[in-house]
Amino acid sequence: MQPEEARTVLVAIMGRLAAGDEAALGELYRRTGAKLFGVCLRILNDREEAEDVLQDVYLTAWRRADSFDAGRASPITWLATIARNRSIDRLRQIGRRGGDRPMEEAAEVAETGPSAFDRLAEVDEGRRLGDCLRTLDERTRESIAAAFFGGMTYEQLAAGLSVPLGTIKSRIRRGLIRLKECLSQ
Amino acid sequence: MNDLRRDDGDEADPAAEYALGVLDGADRRAAQRRIERDPAFAAEVAAWDARLAPLYAAIQPVEPPAGVWPGIAGELARMRRVAAADGRERPRGRRVSGIWQWIGLSGMGLAAASLAALILVSGNLAGLGTGNTGDVFENVLVGTLASDQGQALFTVVMDRDHDIATLIPVTHENHGNRVPELWVVPPNGGAPLSLGLINAERPAQIHFKNRPVGEPKAALAVSLEPPGGSPTGQPTGPVVASGALDRI
Numbered sequence: 001m002q003p004e005e006a007r008t009v010l011v012a013i014m015g016r017l018a019a020g021d022e023a024a025l026g027e028l029y030r031r032t033g034a035k036l037f038g039v040c041l042r043i044l045n046d047r048e049e050a051e052d053v054l055q056d057v058y059l060t061a062w063r064r065a066d067s068f069d070a071g072r073a074s075p076i077t078w079l080a081t082i083a084r085n086r087s088i089d090r091l092r093q094i095g096r097r098g099g100d101r102p103m104e105e106a107a108e109v110a111e112t113g114p115s116a117f118d119r120l121a122e123v124d125e126g127r128r129l130g131d132c133l134r135t136l137d138e139r140t141r142e143s144i145a146a147a148f149f150g151g152m153t154y155e156q157l158a159a160g161l162s163v164p165l166g167t168i169k170s171r172i173r174r175g176l177i178r179l180k181e182c183l184s185q
Numbered sequence: 186m187n188d189l190r191r192d193d194g195d196e197a198d199p200a201a202e203y204a205l206g207v208l209d210g211a212d213r214r215a216a217q218r219r220i221e222r223d224p225a226f227a228a229e230v231a232a233w234d235a236r237l238a239p240l241y242a243a244i245q246p247v248e249p250p251a252g253v254w255p256g257i258a259g260e261l262a263r264m265r266r267v268a269a270a271d272g273r274e275r276p277r278g279r280r281v282s283g284i285w286q287w288i289g290l291s292g293m294g295l296a297a298a299s300l301a302a303l304i305l306v307s308g309n310l311a312g313l314g315t316g317n318t319g320d321v322f323e324n325v326l327v328g329t330l331a332s333d334q335g336q337a338l339f340t341v342v343m344d345r346d347h348d349i350a351t352l353i354p355v356t357h358e359n360h361g362n363r364v365p366e367l368w369v370v371p372p373n374g375g376a377p378l379s380l381g382l383i384n385a386e387r388p389a390q391i392h393f394k395n396r397p398v399g400e401p402k403a404a405l406a407v408s409l410e411p412p413g414g415s416p417t418g419q420p421t422g423p424v425v426a427s428g429a430l431d432r433i
Contacts, residue, residue: 022261029254034246037253042244051253058257067423072231077238084206092210126239144205148240153209176201183236
């Protein structure tokens, strides 16, 4: 199925969900469950926690379907954002600190950066974001990737990448400002 | 190393930092509270979510275990059974019905974690002082109305001896040109009943005589409505807070 077609199908499902159609939740799960489980698992790195959060994500989607606006976001972005935010909330709740994530794992998260960005070229917005990310220096790009894909705080990033907290903060803040500028051009 | 350049345009953009996910627990919760009350900030976060969204393409799908969907379906079915047992007709498929049904059904199960903290407050409000809570508070119901994300927005104390509900805003909300309206949702998913418009800036007392709100296990919710209140008699706007009422 083409991305545009898939999006149209999901928008229709979201409309039924907002109207209280429970069968629509099952269809939504069948079409998006694997993607969202991948998101939860990527952030939480723990299958049981990810399963728990995934269940919560779909019940949240059911509850909040009224607030979904197809004019502002694609359904999969809306859902993935809920999944990632709920996963990060859980991560903060269970109080995993930087030290609990082995250093090499933090580095590994960072290393997924550039190769992960290559895959972005498959869609237009992704190509633009990939191009803009490539204008950043490598360390900034990797720090942003580690934050996005690892759900890591500034403190955890600083510990994992062995740089001072102030350095990682300013690196990411500058990177985000440049990213915004680049994407607005 | 470019560390010496760190003053060079590295101002914090909390919306971007929240969307990226780098904030720690306290800062993250502060950002979530701000999303609830500051529409401009919420829009900035949404814009950042959209900018970063293509990154999700880099995350490989992983088939979830077979047990997850039955868990979700079971939770929905539980709610359906409760609604059927109640024998009421379900609200029609209006855009707001899903969440209102949810509030009615889950209200009784909502954790009342902060109720203990409210005992003192309700005691003072009811002029009862503190002391033996067993009988004195027999006719006092309390509840916390929280946002979707768990942020407490109002605490409610219902004095059933005097038919007065006292609503205390916990955080100040800016709702633009819309006004908060208070609703009671009967247990088991009946249609919401309006308790009137409320002032989100200061404590308010609402007389609820002749309104069937004194039931324990009822849920309360606040929706945002046009000035003057809901034009239809049923909630039309988004729900910003909800919670269950129960005895102390």
